[in-house]
Amino acid sequence: MNTDDDSFLNSLLQYHTRLVDQQFVDNIINNIKAKNKFRLKVMIVAIFLACSLAIPLLGSITEEFAFLNAFTSLSPYIITFFLLSVLGFCAWLTNESF
Amino acid sequence: MVDDNTLIARIISNGDQHAFATLIKKYQGAIRQFLRRLTAGEQATADDIAQEAFLRIYQKLDTFLGQSSFSTWAHKIAYNCFLKYKQKVYHQYEIDGFDFSILEAKVEDIEKDLLIERLMNCLDITERTCVTLSVSAGMSHQEISTITELPLGTVKSHINRGKQKLMDKVNHQK
Numbered sequence: 001m002n003t004d005d006d007s008f009l010n011s012l013l014q015y016h017t018r019l020v021d022q023q024f025v026d027n028i029i030n031n032i033k034a035k036n037k038f039r040l041k042v043m044i045v046a047i048f049l050a051c052s053l054a055i056p057l058l059g060s061i062t063e064e065f066a067f068l069n070a071f072t073s074l075s076p077y078i079i080t081f082f083l084l085s086v087l088g089f090c091a092w093l094t095n096e097s098f
Numbered sequence: 099m100v101d102d103n104t105l106i107a108r109i110i111s112n113g114d115q116h117a118f119a120t121l122i123k124k125y126q127g128a129i130r131q132f133l134r135r136l137t138a139g140e141q142a143t144a145d146d147i148a149q150e151a152f153l154r155i156y157q158k159l160d161t162f163l164g165q166s167s168f169s170t171w172a173h174k175i176a177y178n179c180f181l182k183y184k185q186k187v188y189h190q191y192e193i194d195g196f197d198f199s200i201l202e203a204k205v206e207d208i209e210k211d212l213l214i215e216r217l218m219n220c221l222d223i224t225e226r227t228c229v230t231l232s233v234s235a236g237m238s239h240q241e242i243s244t245i246t247e248l249p250l251g252t253v254k255s256h257i258n259r260g261k262q263k264l265m266d267k268v269n270h271q272k
Contacts, residue, residue: 006261006265008268009233009261009264009265009268010233012268013214013229013230013233013234013264014233014234015210015211016131016211016234017211018127019126019127019130019131020123020126020127021126024122024126024130024145024148024149025119025123025126028122028153028156029115029118029122031149031153032115032153032156033115036113
């Protein structure tokens with residue numbers, strides 16, 4: 001390939017129309033907003049569930065942590081499963097790309 | 099104009115979407131052009147991959163360590179998105195019979211763009227990537243090596259072989 005060929009090919013490959021498109025930018029930003037919205041909704045549901053479980057316990061908190069005692073007396077398999085589920089759910093929530 | 103590092107810091111610290119929009123505006127031309135060459139003229143597909151790439155850039159921005167320039171890092175993500183797409187579906191256009199007189203004639207720029215993009219079909223993916231990054235994007239061999247994860251010598255030979263193939267194709271069609 002001689003120098004003329006090389007410069008012809010280079011100028012050919014360097015040719016391109018300018019790609020600037022506001023719609024392209026808006027689509028990506030909207031996509032990010034939609035994902036954030038979904039993430040917020042999931043978190044609200046999770047907080048609601050946690051509160052609905054926790055509030056009834058407030059009444060029994062004076063009864064020497066009856067719920068905690070009942071929980072710890074459960075099968076270790078159930079406790080492990082419960083803890084792993086909560087841990088997994090929390091990890092999923094904190095993952096940016098879920 | 100605000101530099102890339104300041105914009106990145108704003109996005110990471112408080113998810114500033116305006117800062118990210120500025121980054122997209124700055125790099126969309128380079129990334130979309132790169133992907134259009136890699137897909138050899140499938141412009142809609144290239145733009146879809148570019149969108150996916152920018153979303154991944156946003157998600158992974160906190161892993162950007164500044165060891166390379168932001169442009170190199172962004173191109174690497176775009177390249178990986180393209181490879182992922184290629185594993186799922188891949189089309190090959192026939193380019194025989196293209197009218198290369200378009201290159202000399204004063205026609206719509208878009209037609210010229212498309213012709214050059216489809217010309218890339220005579221190269222394999224690695225050659226296409228190396229030639230585009232080297233000649234069109236003006237990147238150094240070291241940067242191309244970072245993006246493609248190929249040794250420097252291999253990058254150089256892919257560029258030379260790719261350019262030779264393109265020149266043969268153009269001369270043959272003339």
